[in-house]
Amino acid sequence: MARGQKTGGRQVGTPNKVTAIFKDAVRTVYEDIGGNKAFAEWAKENPTEFYRIAARLIPTEMSSQGTSINVTVNRFPSQTEDTLLPDTPVIEHV
Helix, strand or coil: CCCCCCCCCCCCCCCCHHHHHHHHHHHHHHHHCCHHHHHHHHHHHCHHHHHHHHHHHCCCCCCCCCCCCCEEEECCCCCCHHHCCCCCCEEEEC
């Protein structure tokens, strides 16, 4: 194998087969249990859990090319400190 050159294996960006199969299974189950409507109802009933999940999905780094992006991360104003996890961010659009 030449140094710095990929000569075998999966193409760059090709998902692992197990990962792809699992993601497809999750999509199927999500639709079977009610899809977006059921998820929204669950989020309203479980806001702390919803924000815990959402906080993990926030990218840690953002970039743009030629477009200005303003993001402000604050605690959710209607929640008290003790109902949120420490340092749980909420994005407000500016």
